[in-house]
Amino acid sequence: MISTWNSSRSWVLRNAFLRAGDLICRQGMVRRLSFLERAQWWRREEVERWRNRSLQMLIDAAHREVPFYRSLFDERHLKVGDIKSPLDLRRLPIVTKNMLRAQYPQQTTRDTGLKTYEVSSSGSTGNNFWVTEDAETAGQYRASFMLALEWAGWQVGEPHMQTGITPARSWDRQLKDWLLCCHYVSAYELDDTSLDAALDALESKNIRHLWGYPGSLYFLARRAVQKGWNRPLKTLVTWGDNLYQHYRSTIENAFGTRVRDTYGCGEGFQIAAQCGVNSNYHLHSLDVIVEFLDDEGNAVPDGQLGNIVVTRLHPGPMPLIRYRIGDVGISGGGEQCSCGRGFELLASVQGRDTDIVVTPSGNRLIVHFFTGLIERFREINCFQVVQEEIGSMVVRVVPSKPSAVDNTVKRRLISTLQKYGATDIDITVETTDHIPTAPSGKRRFVVSKVASQTAVRPQA
Ligand SMILES: [Zn+2]
CATH class of the missing domain: 3.40.50.12780 (ANL, N-terminal domain)
Known part of the structure; x- marks a missing residue:
């Protein structure tokens, strides 16, 4: 009815x-x-x-x-x-x-x-x-x-x-x-x-x-x-x-x-x-x-x-x-x-294409790479990866509670990222209180300033 x-x-x-x-x-x-x-x-x-x-x-x-x-x-x-x-x-x-x-x-x-x-x-x-x-x-x-x-x-x-x-x-x-x-x-x-x-x-x-x-x-x-x-x-x-x-x-x-x-x-x-x-x-x-x-x-x-x-x-x-x-x-x-x-x-x-971190050897780390690995860290509430230049990236994390992310957690995060593919790139982990959303209202997990040039390489 x-x-x-x-x-x-x-x-x-x-x-x-x-x-x-x-x-x-x-x-x-x-x-x-x-x-x-x-x-x-x-x-x-x-x-x-x-x-x-x-x-x-x-x-x-x-x-x-x-x-x-x-x-x-x-x-x-x-x-x-x-x-x-x-x-x-x-x-x-x-x-x-x-x-x-x-x-x-x-x-x-x-x-x-x-x-x-x-x-x-x-x-x-x-x-x-x-x-x-x-x-x-x-x-x-x-x-x-x-x-x-x-x-x-x-x-x-x-x-x-x-x-x-x-x-x-x-x-x-x-x-x-x-x-x-x-x-x-x-x-x-x-x-x-x-x-x-x-x-x-x-x-x-x-x-x-x-x-x-x-x-x-x-x-x-x-x-x-x-x-x-x-x-x-x-x-x-x-x-x-x-x-x-x-x-x-x-x-x-x-x-x-x-x-x-x-x-x-x-x-x-x-x-x-x-x-x-x-x-x-x-x-x-x-x-x-x-x-x-x-x-x-x-x-x-x-x-x-x-x-x-x-x-x-x-x-x-x-x-x-x-x-x-x-x-x-x-x-x-x-x-x-x-x-x-x-x-x-x-x-x-x-x-x-700006959501992808490209390493010096040309490996591409897509957003899902980071979300998949970082969500295993209960100490981290949310994060954003910023790549300003080809050889390095900064992972900004908001701790789930104050001082949850100490140096041990930072080292563990870096070695996890390295283990799964971020091998030839310098990684810095920084803590912050807040990650701003983009003007469009979207949440950007990865902001790469170099990716748009090199996101998809020609097939050999
Ligand atoms: Zn269908």
Whole structure:
């Protein structure tokens, strides 16, 4: 009975309210979502055919209307018809934030006839990087995101709690929250009083869906365990930051269901999401082409870490073709997922290239290396590794109680890190009271100022 009521409510919300919102805002979100719901079950070849057609339309628009891309074609004596499939993309150069920033906006944008706005994505260097979007790009982004929420088991209109960084809600967001039954809480406020208030709201409003940054869900989960709060939820969805293994297990144990992680980028599009089968992520194959490349621009073999380079298939006001977003990850190769969806697989995202410490011999120490080893130390509450230069790194730790980290613990930490791979790098351990979060609200476990140059070496 309840599920029939939910389904009818969901239908009305989607077909009346969201469609009306689409008409007013010109986003086309519901239409796109309906298309994706069908297309996710297409066979792989059908997905590829549609994707190649979208790619050709993107290339045509970018060449015709965006001087930045036209000159890349001209310099290489390429014609529009030369790029028909993802493999042909390799004839074009990789586009970096710096290249786009230098010619923004006159040379890098096009007129779509819709009102545009700018979003910023802070680069690894701390310099802001601006991208122009319009309502249609937002509609595409939201449709793919809604699809991922459906994969997790949520229906439009079911009450959910979302942690985020914009608690001051604009009128349109307030309306959206009200319509979609979103209870929004700040991802910044992680003191016990705020966490308790969030747990109370989950209970009193009968909310079974909890989504947001892994870091904030992790602290909420810890508090739930501490208080003996025990009420299984239906979906747990994360985004925006690395979902470390210890985050995942703590959240899943506290709330009694699996976490489905999603992977999007600040430039306004979704890249992948977990369907729930094993640890698989499906790429949003009809939104984006993803390449995994070494620093020379060559494709890395399946199963190996590569720089993630994306081509967004929807041109929008600022086409992004072979754009290096600064993350590293591992392709799922040509594997099919047993869920039956035809979208390609992504094996894992290992975070930003600035989240990796590179040793002088070229060994890469990923964030999970540190989280996996340091979580064994009960004396340490949290930590951050900072690499200023290639030959050394500083591990800053917050002791679990005053003077818990003495010289013996420091020596034991250093020898553990050395034992598992940090062999040719000087390690200093410092204690501190507090590790600040980044301006984006994310917790950075590793901050490397040298990694972006050397994160992924060409294959020998
Ligand atoms: Zn799947």
